[in-house]
Amino acid sequence: MRQEIIDTALKFDADIVGFAPASRFDKDDAVFKIFPNAKTVIGLGFRVLRGEYRGVEEGTTYYQYTTMGVENLEETVMPLALLKISTLIEEYGYEAMPQRRNQLIMSEENETNPEVDYNDIYRGITAENQIDFDKCAVLCGLGERGLSGAVLNDDYGPFLRYCFIITDAELDPTPMYEPHICDKCGECIKGCPGHAIDENGNVDSWRCAVYYNGGNGSKNPFMPPDAFPDFDNRLDIINGTAEFDAEEAKEILDSIYFYPPAKHYYRTSICGRACDRACYIHLEEKGILKKSFKKKFRSGEDWKLSTKQFETQKREKEWHFSGRT
Secondary structure, eight states, X not given: XXXXXXXXXXXXXXXXXXXXXXXXSOTTSHHHHHOTTOOEEEEEEEEOOHHHHHHHHHTSOOHHIIIIIIIIIIIIIHHHHHHHHHHHHHXXXXXXXXXXXXXXXXXXXXXXXXXXXXXXXXXXXXXXXXXXXXXXXXXXXXXXXOTTSOEEBTTXXXXXXXXXXXESSOXXXXXXXXXXXXXXXXXXXXXXXXXXBOTTOOBOHHHHHHHHTTOOGGGOTTOOXXXXXXXXXXXXXXXXXXXXXXXXXXXXXXXXXXXXXXXXXXXXXXXXXHHXXXXXXXXXXXXXXXXXXXXXXXXXXXXXXXXHHHHHHHHHHHHHHTTOO
């Protein structure tokens, strides 16, 4: 059955498969709240294609990463694989509980999810009975935790998304990674256009949301010169250096309307997961990734747009308010 699960997963577009015995999880883990008789957690990893990041990497097209690398995987490809494998397991007489991420319920009340509109997130409900997806990926032997919290895989680096199946079938485990990929280089921290990751790798989800959605003018070709006109610190926002709390982040997000969202409730990523791309580029340059390509993902320096136009717009407003023309 274990090999049939692997074969079925690969047939339905999973790139990696791992098995974690229940003994790897704490007794109070959500896995047992969901399925008290759980014996195994099966992890499935689906690569986000390099070509789906390419448009953002080149600054040419932005919707492909979100529609194909996020929405299509989460809403179509991964659920189909989960159903096919779960059906197979139940044909053997065991129960299978497919687990896909609920994008609208946060682990902590005051958090947000950059990939969706913050208005869509349910408040007053926390994901007590939703598994920790990144933790499960590590326990299933699919990768190791990087500095920013992203799961890093030998073949694909951080370019993977995950889903899981909890079952009462006992299956031979996959060895967990001995950490060897992340060297704490800090490229993920430097890569974020909004400085949303601190030196210890902690991610401010609200700050991440602002710049995931395109708050930095040097990385957003769709931002008009008069962006954020009602904010006194508009240039700091545009340069990615503004300080703000969750409530102020909501006001900024309400003013980012420069590019349409994807279908359903996914927001188009203007940063294109800059932290993950920076990590991937570093791993590729060091020769750590086992899966190689004909050309490097990035050649030369990362591009940036001038922000002078936003400064000019500010001066024009000041002249207008002072009575000048």
